[in-house]
Amino acid sequence: SSELTQDPAVSVALGQTVRITCQGDSLRNYYATWYQQKPRQAPVAVIYGKNNRPSGIPDRFSGSSSGDTASLTITGAQAEDEADYYCNSRDSSGNHVVFGGGTKLTVL
Amino acid sequence: EVQLVESGGGLVQPGGSLRLSCAASGFTFSSYEMNWVRQAPGKGLEWVSYISSSGSAIYYADSVKGRFTISRDNAKSSLYLQMNSLRVEDTAVYYCARDDGDCFDSWGQGALVTVSS
Numbered sequence: 001s002s003e004l005t006q007d008p009a010v011s012v013a014l015g016q017t018v019r020i021t022c023q024g025d026s027l028r029n030y031y032a033t034w035y036q037q038k039p040r041q042a043p044v045a046v047i048y049g050k051n052n053r054p055s056g057i058p059d060r061f062s063g064s065s066s067g068d069t070a071s072l073t074i075t076g077a078q079a080e081d082e083a084d085y086y087c088n089s090r091d092s093s094g095n096h097v098v099f100g101g102g103t104k105l106t107v108l
Numbered sequence: 109e110v111q112l113v114e115s116g117g118g119l120v121q122p123g124g125s126l127r128l129s130c131a132a133s134g135f136t137f138s139s140y141e142m143n144w145v146r147q148a149p150g151k152g153l154e155w156v157s158y159i160s161s162s163g164s165a166i167y168y169a170d171s172v173k174g175r176f177t178i179s180r181d182n183a184k185s186s187l188y189l190q191m192n193s194l195r196v197e198d199t200a201v202y203y204c205a206r207d208d209g210d211c212f213d214s215w216g217q218g219a220l221v222t223v224s225s
Binding site for chain 2: 033035037042043044045048049052054084086088095096097098099100101102
């Protein structure tokens with residue numbers, strides 16, 4: 001199985017733009033999905049596919065991909081965006097799913 | 109409203125067994141693939157297992173293969189995870205998650221499994 005690598009922690013000033021990245025070989029063949037998890041809550045998908053937002057997700061969340069790296073961008077970060085963010089994708093076999101280690105986002 | 113409700117968690121000794129259930133409502137359960145995902149205390153998310161909508165395709169993470177069994181009963185709109193030969197490192201919150209083919213679009217609230225002597 002393959003691995004997805006994320007920076008453990010990222011911070012952003014309120015109202016500024018932040019990019020969270022996810023790197024792994026499987027991302028050359030599969031899109032990443034991004035999940036937001038707040039303390040003591042289940043994860044929620046915020047970006048999937050090329051750059052799709054599930055219903056109810058604000059348009060300040062966007063996704064992109066290049067080569068083996070996927071990115072989640074929050075444009076105009078809000079206090080409520082402070083959370084852990086996880087990427088996932090299929091692994092190289094296509095049958096298994098792999099998660100990144102997660103990025104803790106702090107909004108200053 | 110889509111709802112997924114896990115049950116069956118608890119404290120079990122190493123080597124023991126436990127069966128988790130996930131009751132689904134608010135959607136046509138038989139049309140969706142399902143997954144189990146776990147999260148050890150203070151750690152990240154780990155995919156555990158996948159089952160296709162009919163149950164004909166099943167996959168497991170290497171860490172649980174041979175010890176855990178995923179199954180479903182579409183007539184009862186329920187997903188299960190039979191966990192045998194439990195280890196201390198299996199201690200985690202276990203989530204069931206609906207897979208719409210694009211992402212895990214709905215999650216349950218999680219069931220805590222603690223493996224300890």
